[in-house]
Amino acid sequence: MNDRFQELRLFVRAGESGSFSAAAREMGLSQPSVSRIVSGLEARLGVRLLLRTTRKIVPTEAGHAYLKKAKQLLLDLEEADEAARGGGSLKGTLRVAVSETLCIRTILPNLRDFLDGHPQLKLEFLTADVMHDLVAEGVDMAIRFGPLPDSAFGVKKLATLRRLLMASPSYVEQHGAPKTPAELAHHDCIFGPTGVPTLPWEFTKGAEKIAVKIDPRYSFTSAEALIACAREGLGIARASVLMCKTELETGQLIALLPRFALAPVEIHAVFPAGRIPSQKVRSFTEFLAGVLADLK
Structure with missing residues (x-):
């Protein structure tokens, strides 16, 4: 069963990022290994899920449908794990895209209090004053300033700053x-x-x-x-x-x-399209909202 879930995770990251190499880096595998595992999934299902080109990979019509179901299944598994733990300590890795200034000046000085309650949680920050591609880079959430363009992304307002x-x-x-x-x-x-x-x-x-x-x-x-x-x-x-x-x-x-x-300027937490925020994302969002409340 674990192999099946690894198979799904690799397929989802490859399909979202458009790259076997990106999926391989995130999962700690070689690019040929990821390609082989996804090809095995397609062979088992008897259908082509991803179209390979020289520049990127693109989900087929069947691949889009399977991607949506696979993402929801993995999310359900994560939610089940968290429910079994009774909402206690968080586990796994939380990937956050955030400006360098917000990270250095506001998050890091307050981060110890948050992490002390979740000793098994890992945090990966993408720090730059640019707009990250949340889906392609496998980001769980991004923190953005100012007006947001219309999109299907989930959004939660954190604060309005002077x-x-x-x-x-x-x-x-x-x-x-x-x-x-x-x-x-x-x-x-x-x-x-x-x-x-x-x-x-x-x-x-x-x-x-x-x-x-x-x-x-x-x-x-x-x-x-x-x-x-x-x-x-x-x-x-x-x-x-x-x-x-x-x-x-x-x-x-x-x-x-x-x-x-x-x-004033508004600051928002932004979540990838079609994805229900996990408990890790919800907890970190609440932590940030509390920290930013002191800056009003």
């Missing part, structure tokens, strides 16, 4: 602090880590709404680089309280335009 404008004391001493959002046009602004630089920065003051189009001098795809740029006195940055909490508390950065509120 955004702040900030600069180093040395920058303010040299260039002065803007007194209104419009004065940002005369300052060196720092943009990142996602989005389009020409989009306006939106402020509110009471009932008044103000949109300022920013022409940034510096742009970064990394949130850590953005904060470092502001810390070095090179300009004014916009960031969530999550990104700059330490620098504000230590005085390395100071908040600007306190009477003008920036549009």
